Amino acid sequence: EVQLLESGGGLVQPGGSLRLSCAASGFTFNNYAMSWVRQAPGKGLEWVSAISGSGGTTYYADSVKGRFTISRDDSKNTLYLQMNSLRAEDTALYYCARDRHIVVVTAICFDFWGQGTLVTVSS
């Protein structure tokens, strides 16, 4: 059974940093590209970042480019999101999602999602 378990969320002050983790199980982790998708309270879904199965290619939404870094450790079956220079508008539930493909392609499609970890940026 595919499982994605996010952790690392919490309350952080504006300008602070946080690292999210997503522990994957039930599938061969390095065979799949992965993404982070967030949802602000009461709002819609926003894609944040994607990384290929090899980890060699990464993509970012303009809203987080230069502040967030996606990475993966295939030996630990874990996906990460390092978030720096956090802003109030980064407050959201952050989901880890598996892509059906090994590389990030234009047919990108999220077939499994975690339950999310909440990040609150506030003073």
Next chain:
Amino acid sequence: QSVLTQPPSASGTPGQRVTISCSGSSSNIGSNTVNWYQQLPGTAPKLLIYSNNQRPSGAPDRFSGSKSGTSASLAISGLQSEDEADYYCAAWDDSLNGVVFGGGTKLTVL
């Protein structure tokens, strides 16, 4: 303001057929495939339709997707109370070099 445009709400009675639209542009829907996600209240999104009109294993055949030009649609036939949820369309955008979502449509079963 979302790159893909969906109606904020839709409704229908049990047994009815409901359609949700998703409008984009040549850089997203016009050149790439569309996926649809269902988000039941208080839960994570779930893949409902991929590659415009394909259902993943487990998705009821009451759900169908289509695409024409720069627009896509999700149709739900034989509406059931458990279909009450938020529905999102999504596609890759070649100009933004990333995934774009619609703003979501809240479906109410009357």
